[in-house]
Amino acid sequence: RKEVEQDPGPFNVPEGATVAFNCTYSNSASQSFFWYRQDCRKEPKLLMSVYSSGNEDGRFTAQLNRASQYISLLIRDSKLSDSATYLCVVSSNNFNKFYFGSGTKLNVKP
Amino acid sequence: DGGITQSPKYLFRKEGQNVTLSCEQNLNHDAMYWYRQDPGQGLRLIYYSQIVNDFQKGDIAEGYSVSREKKESFPLTVTSAQKNPTAFYLCASARPADNSPLHFGNGTRLTVT
Numbered sequence: 001r002k003e004v005e006q007d008p009g010p011f012n013v014p015e016g017a018t019v020a021f022n023c024t025y026s027n028s029a030s031q032s033f034f035w036y037r038q039d040c041r042k043e044p045k046l047l048m049s050v051y052s053s054g055n056e057d058g059r060f061t062a063q064l065n066r067a068s069q070y071i072s073l074l075i076r077d078s079k080l081s082d083s084a085t086y087l088c089v090v091s092s093n094n095f096n097k098f099y100f101g102s103g104t105k106l107n108v109k110p
Numbered sequence: 111d112g113g114i115t116q117s118p119k120y121l122f123r124k125e126g127q128n129v130t131l132s133c134e135q136n137l138n139h140d141a142m143y144w145y146r147q148d149p150g151q152g153l154r155l156i157y158y159s160q161i162v163n164d165f166q167k168g169d170i171a172e173g174y175s176v177s178r179e180k181k182e183s184f185p186l187t188v189t190s191a192q193k194n195p196t197a198f199y200l201c202a203s204a205r206p207a208d209n210s211p212l213h214f215g216n217g218t219r220l221t222v223t
């Protein structure tokens with residue numbers, strides 16, 4: 001079983017739509033959780049960390065459900081510029097390693 | 111500005127040659143990592159290092175070697191033993207002790223023919 005699993009998509013949505021991605025992780029002792037954005041042929045860039053209480057940054061909301069071992073990312077009022085692959089990242093319980101999901105591709109259409 | 115520098119951005123080699131990818135960071139991070147990404151796939155860990163002069167194998171270390179002689183530098187050598195070396199290689203660093211995220215360099219795209 002993979003450490004981190006994501007629906008690869010693609011999610012094709014119109015501008016202005018709300019879209020949500022989920023990601024599940026297998027290690028219940030995982031400590032830290034992040035969402036990264038990766039544009040085609042570029043390096044991943046941190047979108048936001050995910051805190052136990054949930055957190056919001058503008059149009060983006062991240063939530064953590066430790067009981068069910070998943071994290072989510074909600075994007076409101078999608079923009080064309082949001083088109084990218086979104087990577088779910090989980091760090092190990094001793095922070096030695098970071099585990100990546102394979103990414104969820106989002107296409108925002110005009 | 112602090113950051114991670116990978117060089118070169120593009121690298122072309124003939125099969126059977128060893129090649130070394132450079133990674134330098136001035137973020138004062140203790141931990142550094144090398145990942146490989148193949149088209150349409152996620153990142154896979156090659157090697158990581160928590161402190162100078164120490165490193166551990168990741169999930170796909172075969173055919174690769176690293177060194178960590180300085181805190182700022184973590185070069186990766188792709189040896190001729192690596193069966194499918196063509197890929198996008200990403201170096202990253204972090205301060206694992208305080209729950210901080212990974213910071214990435216802009217990657218090296220290696221093509222071996």
